[in-house]
Amino acid sequence: MIKIGIRFKFIFFTSLLIATIGLASSWFFSxxxxxxxxxxxxxxxxxxxxxxxxxxxxxxxxxVAQKAFFEEPITRLRNLDIERELAYWRVLLTQDNILLEEKEKWIKTEIDKIPVHKNIEGITTPVFNVFTTxxxxxxxxxxxxxxxxxxIAEEEFAAHFFGLEEDSDQNEEKLLGIIQIGLTPERINKKMQVILWxxxxxxxxxxxxxxxxxxxxIASGVVKPVKLLVKITDKVASGDLSQKVEINSKDEIGLxxxxxxxxxxxLKQLIDEKEGVMDELKNVNRELSLINNELVQKNEQLNEAQEQLVxxxxLxxxxxxxxGVSHELRNPLSAIKNAVFLLKRKLSRKAMPDIDGKTIQFLDIMDNEIDRCSKxxxxLLGFTRVSKPTRFSSDIxxxxxxxxxxxxxxxxxxxxxxxxxxxxxIMIDANQIDQVLINLVENACQAMVDGGELKISSRVSESFMEIEISDSGCGIPEKEVKKIFDPLFTTKPRGTGIGLAVCHGIMQKHNGAIKVKSQEGIGTKMFIRLPLEDKDAGSV
Ligand SMILES: Nc1ncnc2c1ncn2[C@@H]1O[C@H](COP(=O)(O)OP(=O)(O)OP(=O)(O)O)[C@@H](O)[C@H]1O
Ligand SMILES: [Mg+2]
Structure with a gap:
């Protein structure tokens, strides 16, 4: 849509008004x-x-009805008509006789088309009228x-023509006839045209x-401050509240x-106040979120401590x-072991050549299983007795x-x-760390029954020595990951579930940590971290 500005409207309507007034006054003047x-x-x-x-x-x-006598007065009349406005003249005698009539050459209308006053008798006073042919x-x-x-005196003429005279007694006198003249307003028309142009x-x-x-x-004077106001309003609307309108006039625009x-x-004051409140709220919020983070951290620590405690x-x-059990089982087991040893000697092929092969095989099975029990x-005893590490400076x-x-x-x-x-x-008990690594490597190998890749890497990360053992084995289901460090937790038919519990104990005693990352079906990564500088370890 076309926008029509206030300036245009003002100019248009004012000009229209002025033009109307101008036209009206020139019409009035004309x-x-x-x-x-x-x-x-x-x-x-x-x-x-x-x-x-x-x-x-x-x-x-x-x-005497003599045309010739008329020449002189007519010549005088023409001389008096300086403006050349006399169009025609006519002399009529009472008996309806036209004595003389003439029109100027420049008049187009025929003389007989100019109305003649029929009832001459009825004309007692001068008559004036305007007609158009x-x-x-x-x-x-x-x-x-x-x-x-x-x-008739000149004043009487004037009175007659302007309708001021009332009655007269001219009827008593004998009427000779009438004189008729016509003036053309042509000169007026021309003058009016000249005036017009x-x-x-x-x-x-x-x-x-x-x-x-x-x-x-005038419009510029009004529109300029309005435009300035619009410009400043735009800036204020877009957020710049420092803008000020510099109009000092005492009129409505100034107001x-x-x-x-x-x-x-x-508005600026309100926004400043609002921003102040917002800042305060932000600070409070920040403090709250800090407290919350601390709480979450503390909660995690609490949970970990609780898990640790459990x-x-x-353990x-x-x-x-x-x-207790191990101690009680040790003696009977060694007695059985001795007995099996003696039985094996007595039933050897040397002493009894025709001994059944199966008997010796059974004795071997018994011997092996006794060894497994001892292990x-x-x-179990080793796990319960994870002793304080005896540290020496070692190359990991x-x-x-x-x-x-x-x-x-x-x-x-x-x-x-x-x-x-x-x-x-690094200051460590090499035997204990060795035990940890053996347990982890064994677990990795046991997870890759059908083969796979075993990766061992060592590095320094931040202030720790880190060893990573990763395998491409079966992985650990998510719900079991939390349990693997629990003593006696095992998923293996011949496992004891002690290995990782022992590793955890050893790492704790070294002020280190053991962590796991595993994905079922993809593999497991075990990390052990040992502090490079350990207050309990002494110097390297
Ligand atoms: N690398 C691994 N991949 C898959 N599962 C693992 C891995 N390491 C540990 N596990 C899981 O953790 C359990 C506990 O391991 P842990 O070494 O403590 O006992 P274990 O190996 O079962 O028996 P053992 O006492 O003979 O070591 C395992 O039974 C196994 O389910
Ligand atoms: Mg194990």
């Missing part, structure tokens, strides 16, 4: 001038006809009666032009500007039970290689070692 000119024409008309009517030669010529020519028609004796139109044009200029300046400035100031208590309980007992890569050399790794497992060279020496 009408006034015309009626003035018409009055003057009328005056000239009656003055001319009065000259004729008062001329004695005219009266004589009418009395068929071809559009207009005439101011003057008629005056001529009496035998009486002569030389005064009214240029004046109207100048009025409109001046009006447009004046209204343009609007000062109220607008006040409004912006109030594990420790469980202690299992340890007590295990040491379990030893493990050497410990890793040592542990790997003590584990039988199946041929279908590919071993990859990524050991960072020149690692710093």
């Amino acid at each position: 009408t006034q001038t015309r009626s003035q000119l018409e009055e003057e024409l009328k005056k000239r008309g009656y003055s001319l006809i009065a000259q004729l009517a008062q001329d004695g030669e005219v009266k004589d010529s009418m009395t 068929d071809n559009g020519e207009q005439f101011y028609n003057f008629v005056v009666p001529i009496h035998e004796k009486r002569t 030389t005064r009214s139109i240029p004046l109207g044009f100048i009025i409109v032009l001046v009006g447009i200029c004046v209204s343009y300046f 609007l500007a000062s109220q607008f400035n006040q409004m912006t100031k109030n 594990r420790t208590e469980k 202690a309980a299992v340890g007590t039970l295990a040491s 379990i007992i030893n493990d 890569n050497v410990v890793v290689n040592e542990a790997l050399s003590r584990v039988v790794i199946a041929k279908n497992i590919k071993l990859t070692k990524i050991l960072q060279p020149n690692l710093p020496m």
Whole structure:
């Protein structure tokens, strides 16, 4: 949609108003001038006809009906008609005889088309009328009666033509006839045209032009501050509340500007207050979230401590039970072991050549199972007796290689070692860490029954020595990950569930940690971390 500005509207309507006033005043001026000119024409008309009517030669010529006597007065009349407005003249005798009639050559209308006053007898006073002929020519028609004796004075003419005289006793005198003259308003029309083209139109044009200029300046004076206000309002709307309208006039616009400035100031104050409150709220929120984070952290620590406590208590309980049971089982087991040894000697092929092969095989099975039981007992005892580490400065890569050399790794497992060279020496109980690594490598191998890849890497991470053992085995289901460090938790048919519990105990005693990341069906990563600087460890 086209936007029509206030300036355009103002100029348009003001110009329209000025043009209307200009037109009206020029119409009024023209009408006034015309009626003035018409009055003057009328005056000239009656003055001319009065000259004729008062001329004695005219009266004589009418009395004797002699055209020749008329020449002189007519010449005088023509001389008096300086403006050349006399269009026609006519002398009528009482018996309806036209004595003489003439029209000027420049008049187009035929003389017989100019109305003749039929009832001459009825004309007692001068008559005036205006008529327009068929071809559009207009005439101011003057008629005056001529009496035998009486002569109408000039004042009487005027009174008659302007309808001021009331009664007269002219009827008593003998009427000779009438004189009729016609004046053309042609000169007035021309003068009016000249006035129109030389005064009214240029004046109207100048009025409109001046009006447009004046209204343009007035509109600019009004629109300029309004535009400024709009511009500032836009800036304020887009958030810049520092804007101020610089209009100091004492009118309504000035008042609007000062109220607008006040409004912006109030708004700024409100926004500042709101921002202050918002900042405070943000601070409170930040503090709350800090407290919340602390709470979450504390809660996690609490949960861990609780789990630790449960594990420790469980370990202690299992340890007590295990040491008791192991102690009680050791003696009977060694007695059985001795008995089996003796039986094996007595039933050997040397002593009894025809002994059944199956008997010796059974004795071997018994012997092996007794050994397995002893191992379990030893493990249990070892687990319960994880002693305080005896630390020596050690090269962790050497410990890793040592542990790997003590584990039988199946041929279908590919071993990859990524050991960072020149690692710093670290204060550890190499035997215990060896035990941890063996347990972890064994678990990894046991998870890859169908083969896979075993990766061992060592590195320094932050202030820790980190060893990662990863396998591409079966992985640990999510719900079991939390339980794997619990003593006696096992998913293996011949497992004891002690290995990782022992590892956890050892790492704790070294102020280190053991962590797991596993994905079922993809593999497991075990991380052990040992502090490079340990307050309990002494110097390297
Ligand atoms: N690398 C691994 N991949 C898959 N499962 C693992 C892995 N390591 C540990 N586990 C799971 O954790 C359980 C506990 O392991 P842990 O070493 O404590 O006992 P175990 O291996 O079952 O028996 P043992 O006492 O002979 O070591 C395992 O039974 C096994 O389910
Ligand atoms: Mg194990």
